[in-house]
Amino acid sequence: MPSVLSRTAAAIAVAVLVVIGAAAPAAADETPAALGAGSATLAQGSASPKASPRVVTAAVTGFDPGNIIDDAVFFASGTMSVAEIQSFLNARVPSCDPGYTCLKDYAQATSSRAADAMCRSYTGKPRETSAEIIYNVAQACGINPQVILVTLQKEQSLVTDTYPYDSQYKIAMGQGCPDTAACDSRYFGFFNQVYGAAWQLKRYANPPGTQQYFTWYAPGRTWNIRYHPEVSCGSSPVYVQNQATANLYYYTPYQPNRASLAAGYGQGDGCSSYGNRNFHNYFTAWFGSTKSLGPAAIAAKYAAVGGAAGALGGALNAPTCGLPENGCYQVFANGQIHWSAGYGAFVTTGAMLSRWAATGYERGSLGYPISDQGCGLPGEGCYQVFQKGKIHWSAATGAFSTGGGIGSAWARNGNERGALGYPVTEETCGLTGGGCYQRFQNGQIHWAPGVGAFATRGDFLATWASTGYEKGALGYPLNDQTCGLVQEGCYQTFQHGGIHWTAATGAHSTHGGIGSEWARTGYERGALGFPVAEETCGLAAGACSQQFQSGRIVWVPGIGSRVLTGDILTAWDAQGGGAGPTGYPLSGQSCALIGGGCFQVFQNGQIHWSTATGAHWTHGGIGSAWAHAGYEGGPLGYPAGAESCSTAGDVCTQRFQRGQVTWTAGVGTAITLD
Incomplete structure (x- = not known):
């Protein structure tokens, strides 16, 4: 593993100062208090006239006059x-x-x-x-x-x-x-x-x-x-x-x-x-105790790992205490030993030590080590456990720490043996809503307060990135990727939508009104199947549209979301879609007509379909005349062709199964039955 970053103590330059004088003792057994020394506190533990509030009278235990405090x-x-x-x-x-x-x-x-x-x-x-x-x-x-x-x-x-x-x-x-x-x-x-x-x-x-x-x-x-x-x-x-x-x-x-x-x-x-x-x-x-167990524990650990002849090499300083939780440490040629009362003494070396130092040692996000380093992971990797997280190292990635919600999510996904692989960066915070994220070999984990930490990878991560990550339309992920859908599909839920994937369609997001409408149809198990493209907006009248395996959903301000499928969708596209004369759909498709026919209402007319006739648009005077005649249940039956008008536009006709309707400017409509 790479070489160690060692902790060093700063040398402090001191100036010569003559101390305030005090009378020297007359003899070793009669030593007057030096000038500036504190009170002997002969009264009840305080030089103040007030008595100490402590009333405990149990005998003192553990007092050592030769070593009152280490x-x-x-x-x-x-x-x-x-x-x-x-x-x-x-x-x-x-x-x-x-x-x-x-x-x-x-x-x-x-x-x-x-x-x-x-x-x-x-x-x-x-x-x-x-x-x-x-x-x-x-x-x-x-x-x-x-x-x-x-x-x-x-x-x-x-x-x-x-x-x-x-x-x-x-x-x-x-x-x-x-x-x-x-x-x-x-x-x-x-x-x-x-x-x-x-x-x-x-x-x-x-x-x-x-x-x-x-x-x-x-x-x-x-x-x-x-x-x-x-x-x-x-x-x-x-x-x-x-x-x-x-x-x-x-x-x-x-x-x-x-x-x-x-x-x-x-x-x-x-x-x-x-x-x-x-x-x-x-x-x-x-x-707690006035005695520190740290130096002795560090010495025992040093001996256990081989002392000066072992991997740590010679000591570079004496044990130093006074760390948080009354901890102690000692620096050696090739690493350090840290001790804390709650966990004991452990060795840190090489890249693990460098990374721990970068996080702030025991005062940082990881706290004290609570294990020695262990190796034998995939890719010849190593790890070390700390109070609040872990550090993992591999030759391919270097050493990085994981902890908190992100560390838990990585563990849930199998740590380095899972789909994400090893971490390749430290955790980075400051995202929208106080969120944080960390990158791994094969993906990322994002965390946000009140949301939790979840992994994204592969096509899911690429699609989420294309929407703007957590700042985009989807927000933060709400679960890890889940598979087992029809067509061997997978999905991931986000705050404001989701991403669905199949091998045939790739990964695409759904959200907003279109996402809600797709959910109403039964998601991928419904008539539409999986999404095959991202949502497209900026259409006529500010509309948005998204294509699915078996149809399309359009959303229009003031109207909402509507599903189009099959020949009716094809006929609508042939008319120019929402930018054409039909306008946008005002209803979903209904398929309970005579002979199993279907229809859909649009801003400027209707499209009807039957197996025998296909899908055709009716509107204006001809559409009104057909409606008065009873639609497909009347003598005309279903429309059998598109409306055709003269060059001047003053005469239009449309064929139906059993006749036609003619519209003449200034005259109106006339029905001719076969």
Whole structure:
């Protein structure tokens, strides 16, 4: 298969920045909070005077003081979009108390910030909602927006508070508010709090270009971490496993004691602290585990497919998490492995990966892969299944995705083994009525809201194309092609008509008044048979006409549709059709006359037919005289020839079975019997 399109991470240039100074710790087991660190939140989970609305008292489970949260989760900036953050806030506080502005409704002007070693540049705006601020700061500083939401809750209960005070927004993240000193006014304000806290959480890692200042909770070492600011409450050794956990201890430098953990969200004893406990509680309650299974699952998958010696080749980066649904991925020399909690880890390579990348990876129309690639299809084809569709590849067509209604319709038609073959384009939308279509080797599938998705191919597709596809007279298809009609015919129904096909006639559409009249006659099983041509319009008087195997239907404005067949049709054509003296038919054919005869009424007369005489037109004075004589049931019988007039047009005669009728100008008509 063709070579792989690999996902790459953009390198970010960082500037040297000297951090705001903070007193160094006196000893490893007595570490004061650094200037700018958050509150220890010794009260009921919030630095606000208000108590947390959570009343659950079940003991905390799963809290690991050495790994409160994985780096892969903590720094996963892509877990939520602005809309998802807003929806989350709306769900926490469906209705705000009158006179208060809840977090879901909060907005303010924001200021621009230059890029540095901690965060990319931030462009301020005259107005940003809280959701936009949380999202944009998370993207600029590379912090999981879920971490920001949890911190807003544990510090000031802002996520769930239905009557927040202005003071809660002023110190929303507890940034610059150590337990042992007054809050630093430089950090006041919601935007300053969110940006400042995210910046600080990145600064704790001592990124390149900064001083190596924050070292006393450095990961990979054991530290004595207090339970409470009161020294007499004691401490215990904790092996800090990762940077994210170190960051939380820099921000809130206490671990919960046994009483704090036993209290759930409740109050422990006089030596209990709650900040990091409540961070764990809120995160797991709202977003699931603080631990990512992704990196381990990716490593296991990589080993299962042969590791560096296998088809993927060597790793080009470490596993990266923070994708939607807390997903993770890793790039290798010849492909990628993606993991999502709901489906597991799967490999994408070559043209499949290139196509998936073109659709937007896991954020696009397909979502995550939920299978590895499988081959052995017709034409040496391959496929891969994703959450919301599939990608198919063959050497003849390349790789293209299918999904949604069109993907379902293709499956209904047999996928690549069916009449359509492989897809040869991606789905294209923007058609009339919000429709979409996709091309395949041997046809197309069209989809429209409220209509569904159906395939057209072969002569049906060519005929539909000639009518203007969905913009033409037929509209969208309403079913797939169906066969089993008389003469081994097939048909397809559309919004405003249909297409019928036989090997003898080809494929032709019917619609409008002519289509309705054909339906009334019994479609192809009726007297007319199948259509043998497309409808022709622009005839005399704005009429339209369509030819069928055994007749014709004409439609005239103000008159409607009428069927003409057999010798009557031939006689009408001989008179010039609708443009001739007879005009257009006003009735259908009636065949209950004497001797099995038939007649049809036209604008300017009638055509009668019998086996003995054939079909002839009567009109004017001669037609009236024949009518007064009793038509074919009178002494004259059926007309036996056409009307014949003198050169001057002052004398006309017409033969009947048993006589003739003569019309003389200024005199009138006379009947002569044989």
